[in-house]
Amino acid sequence: MRDVAIVAFAQTDHLRHTDELSEVEMLMPVLHRVLDATGLRTSDIGFTCSGSSDYLAGRAFSFTMALDGVGAYPPISESHVEMDGAWALYEAWVKIQTGQADTALVYSYGKSSPGTVRDVLTRQLDPYYLGPLWPDSVALAALQAQALIDAGDTDEAALAEIAHRSRTAAADNPHAQVGGPVPAGDYVVRPLRTGDCPPVGDGAAAVILAAGDTARALCPRPAWIRGIDHRIEAHGLGVRELTESPSTRLAATRAGLFRRPVDTAELHAPFTSQEVVLRKALGLDDSVNVNPSGGALAANPVMAAGLIRLGEAAARIHRGESDRALAHATSGPCLQQNLVAVLEGESAHV
Amino acid sequence: MPEALSAPLVVEFPFTRSLGPVQSAFLTGLRERTVLGVRTAGGKVLVPPVEYDPVTAEEIRELTEVAATGTVTTWAWNPAPRPAQPLATPFAWVLVRLDGADTALLHALAAPGPETVRTGMRVRIRWAAERTGAITDIACFEPYDGEETGRPAPHDGVFTDPVTGIVTPARLDYRYTPGRAQSAYLDALSRQRIVGERCPSCHKVYVPPRGACPTCGVATTERVEVGPRGTVTTFCIVNIKAKNLDMDVPYVYAHIALDGADLALHARIGGIPYDQVRMGLRVEPVWTEGGRHPDHYRPTGEPDADYDAYKELL
Numbered sequence: 001m002r003d004v005a006i007v008a009f010a011q012t013d014h015l016r017h018t019d020e021l022s023e024v025e026m027l028m029p030v031l032h033r034v035l036d037a038t039g040l041r042t043s044d045i046g047f048t049c050s051g052s053s054d055y056l057a058g059r060a061f062s063f064t065m066a067l068d069g070v071g072a073y074p075p076i077s078e079s080h081v082e083m084d085g086a087w088a089l090y091e092a093w094v095k096i097q098t099g100q101a102d103t104a105l106v107y108s109y110g111k112s113s114p115g116t117v118r119d120v121l122t123r124q125l126d127p128y129y130l131g132p133l134w135p136d137s138v139a140l141a142a143l144q145a146q147a148l149i150d151a152g153d154t155d156e157a158a159l160a161e162i163a164h165r166s167r168t169a170a171a172d173n174p175h176a177q178v179g180g181p182v183p184a185g186d187y188v189v190r191p192l193r194t195g196d197c198p199p200v201g202d203g204a205a206a207v208i209l210a211a212g213d214t215a216r217a218l219c220p221r222p223a224w225i226r227g228i229d230h231r232i233e234a235h236g237l238g239v240r241e242l243t244e245s246p247s248t249r250l251a252a253t254r255a256g257l258f259r260r261p262v263d264t265a266e267l268h269a270p271f272t273s274q275e276v277v278l279r280k281a282l283g284l285d286d287s288v289n290v291n292p293s294g295g296a297l298a299a300n301p302v303m304a305a306g307l308i309r310l311g312e313a314a315a316r317i318h319r320g321e322s323d324r325a326l327a328h329a330t331s332g333p334c335l336q337q338n339l340v341a342v343l344e345g346e347s348a349h350v
Numbered sequence: 351m352p353e354a355l356s357a358p359l360v361v362e363f364p365f366t367r368s369l370g371p372v373q374s375a376f377l378t379g380l381r382e383r384t385v386l387g388v389r390t391a392g393g394k395v396l397v398p399p400v401e402y403d404p405v406t407a408e409e410i411r412e413l414t415e416v417a418a419t420g421t422v423t424t425w426a427w428n429p430a431p432r433p434a435q436p437l438a439t440p441f442a443w444v445l446v447r448l449d450g451a452d453t454a455l456l457h458a459l460a461a462p463g464p465e466t467v468r469t470g471m472r473v474r475i476r477w478a479a480e481r482t483g484a485i486t487d488i489a490c491f492e493p494y495d496g497e498e499t500g501r502p503a504p505h506d507g508v509f510t511d512p513v514t515g516i517v518t519p520a521r522l523d524y525r526y527t528p529g530r531a532q533s534a535y536l537d538a539l540s541r542q543r544i545v546g547e548r549c550p551s552c553h554k555v556y557v558p559p560r561g562a563c564p565t566c567g568v569a570t571t572e573r574v575e576v577g578p579r580g581t582v583t584t585f586c587i588v589n590i591k592a593k594n595l596d597m598d599v600p601y602v603y604a605h606i607a608l609d610g611a612d613l614a615l616h617a618r619i620g621g622i623p624y625d626q627v628r629m630g631l632r633v634e635p636v637w638t639e640g641g642r643h644p645d646h647y648r649p650t651g652e653p654d655a656d657y658d659a660y661k662e663l664l
Binding site: 020021022023025031032042057058059065067070071073113114118119123127129130131132135136140143146147187189190191192234236238242 | 400433
C-alpha cells in the first residue's frame with residue numbers, strides 16, 4: 001500500500017442561501033485555496049474527483065459546469081460520484097493506490113437552497129415501496145431516534161445535550177452556519193425537534209491528496225490516511241436494526257480504528273440521534289474529542305458534509321492539534337452507508 | 351451589478367418501472383387485499399418482499415401470505431404532513447411488523463394524536479377504496495384491538511391480470527437562481543444587449559458567461575459587450591418538426607461567433623432561404639416585442655467573413 005495523505009483542505013462559509021452564486025461560482029474559491037496552499041496548478045494534479053447531486057438544486061449536469069472552475073484543459077483525468085465527496089475521496093485514494101496518480105484534487109458542493117431538501121432526498125429511496133409515500137429525511141431519522149429511545153440508548157434530554165455540545169463547539173468554527181447554542185425548539189417530526197436537525201444550507205469543500213514524499217513536500221504535517229473503508233447495509237429500513245450500525249463498525253475495523261485510540265473524531269451525524277448510533281458502533285468514550293468543528297449539526301451542505309469531516313480531521317492534524325483522528329461520512333437514510341478513515345500525523349506513526 | 355435573478359422551476363417526471371416476479375406478486379396482492387411476504391433460505395419472512403436475500407444475496411422466490419394486522423416496531427409523529435404523503439392530517443410514520451412476518455413495513459398510521467401511539471401497539475391495514483397494485487393501495491394503518499393472528503400460509507403468488515409495472519410520478523419544486531455571471535447576462539439581454547465576460551488569464555471572452563474560464567479555472571469578472579453582429583461558423587438544417595414548436599421546417603440552426611466573442615453561441619437563422627445559409631455569413635439579431643432574447647439572426651448584407659477570421663471558433 002502507498003502512503004497517502006490529505007495535504008490541504010478548504011471549505012466555504014456555509015450559508016442558508018447563496019442566490020448570487022452559481023454552483024461553480026460558489027465552488028471556485030475553495031479550489032483556488034487548496035491549490036494555493038500546496039502551490040500546485042491544475043496541470044500538476046494527477047486525478048480530479050468530485051461528488052454532488054443535481055437533484056439538490058434541480059440543475060441538470062451541474063457537475064460538468066462545476067468543472068469549469070477546475071480549468072480542465074488540456075483534458076484532465078477526472079471522475080464524479082453522485083454521492084458525498086467523501087466517496088470521491090475514496091475513489092481518488094484508490095486511484096493513487098493503483099500508481100496511476102501521485103496527487104488528487106477532490107471536491108464537492110451542495111446547494112440545497114433552491115429546493116426542499118426534505119422532499120428531494122425522498123427520491124433516493126426504493127421507488128417501489130418507499131418513494132410513493134414520500135417519507136422525508138427528518139421522518140426517517142425520527143423513526144430511528146424513537147427506536148433508540150425505546151431501546152434505552154438515549155432520551156430527548158440526551159439528544160438535546162448533543163445538540164448543545166455541537167453548536168457550542170461550532171462557535172469557534174468561522175465556516176459554521178449555526179455557531180452557538182440554539183433552542184431545542186418544537187418537534188419537526190417527533191421525537192426530533194428543530195435543535196436535533198441539521199441546518200439547511202449551501203456550501204462546498206475541497207481537499208488535495210498526495211502520496212509519499214510528494215505529500216511531505218507539499219505540507220509540513222500531512223494527515224496520513226492509515227486506513228479507509230466504506231460499507232453499506234440493506235436498503236429496506238424494516239430489515240435493518242436501526243439502533244445499531246454494523247456497516248460503520250465493519251468499516252472502522254477494516255480501517256484499523258481499533259488498533260490504537262484516537263484523540264479526535266469527526267462524525268457525519270446530521271441528526272443528534274445518529275451520533276448515539278455512531279458512538280456505540282465506534283466505541284467512542286469521553287476521552288475522544290467528538291466533532292470539535294460542530295459537525296453536521298452546525299453546517300450540513302448535503303454532498304459536502306462528509307468530505308468536510310475528513311477535511312476537518314485532517315486540518316487538526318495539519319495544525320498539530322491531533323495525532324490520530326477518526327473521520328466518518330454517511331450516505332442514505334438512517335446511516336445506511338458509512339465510510340470510516342483513520343488519519344495520523346507523522347510523529348504518531350511508530 | 352443587478353440583483354441576482356430567480357424564477358420558479360418545476361422538475362416533474364413519471365418514472366415507469368417494471369416489476370420482478372416477487373414485487374409483481376406483492377403489489378398485485380395488495381390490489382386484491384392480500385399481503386405477501388417472501389421466505390429466505392434461513393426461514394425469515396420478509397415483508398415487504400424483495401427478490402434477493404439482503405444477507406446472502408441469494409435469489410428468493412418462496413411466497414407466503416401474512417396477516418393484514420401487525421405490531422408497531424417504531425414510530426414518529428408527523429405534525430405537518432408534506433404534499434404527497436399518505437395522509438393530509440397529522441399522522442404517525444410507523445414501521446409495522448405484520449403478523450407472520452419477521453421484518454417491518456414503512457407506512458402511515460392514522461391516529462388522533464401522539465399520545466395514542468406507542469411502540470408495540472397493534473394496528474391493521476386500512477385499504478384504499480381504489481387499488482391499482484401499488485404500495486398506496488394500503489391507505490394507511492389504523493389502531494386495532496386484537497391479538498397476533500396465525501402463522502404465515504404458503505401462497506403461489508398467482509393472480510389474474512397481474513401488475514407488471516408501476517408508474518410513479520415525481521414532482522420537485524425549485525426556485526432557480528442562475529448566479530452572478532448569468533444574472534448579469536440575462537439582465538443585459540433584457541435591454542437588448544449581449545454581454546460576455548473576459549478571462550483575466552487567457553483573455554478569451556465567453557458568451558454566455560458561466561462565471562469561470564473552463565480552460566484556466568479562474569473567475570471571469572470583466573464584462574464585455576459583444577456583437578450585435580456576428581459570423582455563422584457552422585450550421586445545420588432542421589428537417590423534423592419539434593413537438594410543441596410552432597416553426598416551419600426546414601429551418602437553419604447555426605453557431606454564431608458574435609464580434610468580440612471567443613465562443614460561438616447558437617441560434618436560428620431567418621430572413622434568408624435555408625439553402626442559402628453558409629459558413630462565414632454575417633448576421634445580426636432580430637428582437638421581438640417583449641422577447642427575453644433574440645428571436646433569430648438575419649443576414650446583415652455585409653460581405654462574408656474570411657474563413658481565417660473565424661476558424662479558431664469552429
